[in-house]
Amino acid sequence: MTRKFLPLAGVLAAAVLLVATGCSSDDSTDTGTTTEGKVNLTYWSWAPNMDKVVAGWNATHPDIQVTVNKQDGGDAAVTKLLTAIKAGSGAPDIMQAEYQKIPTLVSANAIADIAAQSASVKAKFPDSAWNSVTLGSEAVYGVPQDSGPMMFFYRTDIFAKLGVTVPTTWDEYAATARKIHKADPKKYLGTFSAADPGWFSGLSQQAGASWWGVQGDAWTVAINDAATQKVAAYWGGLVQVGAVSNTPMYTPDWNAALNDGTQVGWLGAVWGPGVLEGNAASTKGKWKAAPLPQWDPAKPADGNWGGSATSVTTQSKHKAQAAQFINWLNTDPAALKALVTDANVYPASTDATSTALTSPPAFFADQPDFYTIAAEAGKVTNPFTYGPNVNVAYSAYNDAFAKAAESKQASAFTAALATMQETTTTDMKNSGFKIAG
């Protein structure tokens, strides 16, 4: 029996070997080939028309040519990058990275410290954005590209019809939500979305939360802190009395509600016009933007929903040139203008407001102060530190708050927060991260 199968096992082993070597010997997709001093860089980004923005650089920098490789989105690009890092090849030189993914990428040794080339542009960015790329250290893991200060969008026509005014505090928001739902049980001022952890973390950021932090050589995790508890209890209360809806955003159902006027308002961010235009184009001219409602009107604050930086990967063979391009992309006036007009990006650079954001987005053409509101919000955005396992916390948010939203019990919302904290710290301890406290 054994002798009969010996050759068979031999063929099998040879085949496995063949496959294994075939996988590891392929380096042909490597980046950054140098020919006669000319450097070619690849750049992964999911912003629309980024190649048009980059064309402006390529035209004036014949020695550093950048090729854009369009990605599906933030999550997909990170998964791809981490796979390439693990494989040892296949990563681009330059990578668009969402702020909340930067600690994960740094922890996986996927993005490089470019402090030598990029520390000089610090003054061009608000502290909250700069903090996201340094993680509070001396290192610089990227240059901020865009930020997403949160704003409140509402239907002016329905507000006028129902005789309600724009809420400026969260108390007023709750009262308005109740009033609107009472006037028409089909209508809601907003929804609590368990599908959007970035939305909830932005609202918590406004309330003063910072879910992670660095204390010496240990992490702190403060998801279940007083500020976030306040936000969770607030939304739990609104869902319990039925003043706001409890179904997720970004579903065909939600789109229909935006279109037919049953979603009367939306707590979104500066990139909101694009979403509204894409999902409810027929409502153009009926929306207006306002600052986010405040907890304490005397101390206005804001949070971010979304935003990303441009980083250099550890696999790049031309890190200095890549950093040079990144500085240009996110601070040069011409590049900022192109980012706004071609790529629909709200630049993180503080210069952008005066140079590139001079007219409102097309969907809010009647509101000349659109970008002034956004800039004010950006100025008062609270600092917020992301941790190395944001994905774990975010997926825990999805599951725990979905259950809470479905139960429509305010107490379930605060319990969900505790679950989120527990899941996040357990995962970190399990991986070996040092946690303070």
Next chain:
Amino acid sequence: MTMTPFPSTTRRRGKRAGVPYSFLAPALILFAAFLAAPIGYAGYLSLRRIKVSGLGLGAGSRVEKWAGLSNYTRSLSDPEFLPSVQRVALYGLIVVPVMLGLALLMALLLDAGRTRVGVFARTSIFLPYAVPAVIASLLWGFLYLPRISPFVDVLQSLGVTSPDVLSSSWVLYAVANIAIWGGTGFNMIVLYTALRAIPSDLSEAARIDGASDRQIALRIKVPIVLPSLVMTFVFSLIATLQVFAEPMTLRPLTNTISWTWSPLMKVYRDAFIRNDIYSAAATSVVIALATFALSFGFLKLIGARAFNQEDAS
């Protein structure tokens, strides 16, 4: 090296001995590359883990090391794992009998020649199988969402308030419905083909003996196609254990489907959301072993009897 000539017969036999393996080689290489190697690698990964030190930032702060069976204990003791297994068991209890029951019924009806529009009916029952599960789930998702579902409007105009099928008490049936819709056609074709292979003189003889149509179906046809029924059952069982595309596609539409709704969704979450391929590999191995045990256990239990019956008839 001494050149001792081999006896010619041995040499020829030696040459011939290699021939079967060279014929087998393409299949073996493919098997090794796309089945054996990945399975082996998953098994290896399931015994590894990442150990981070301190803040975990910067090069060298994370090392891959031996984990023993800790991934397995973690995966099996995850509070979400057992509920997901129970959920899928319940899902299987709905899907498998309903789907196979419908498939058998339709196959028998088509075979009895009662339907005038045989070819058309056969094609239209089979057609949903050709729709990819993700597309089917999106289509059904649109039909389930109350604000855009045409059913809700129709029911409302009839004065009936339809239940929210994506709510926690209905969502299991909503997912099961998609699987039944997509899978019945395939099983029907398998059973129908088996029915067509039965010589018609058996039915004729039974009819002469005074058997009714129902008796012919239950006493003659069903026992004969039992092996096919067993096969479709095993296929359905495996598909149930691997349910993924339908709940995954519906997940963003509702609060009632979690990341760990089914065991395979937990694998996906661990590997691609939490970047923990090691515990995902461990859970995959557990699911694979459970699938093997269930399918072969069932075949052993019922297979012999079913095939014996075929021989006896």
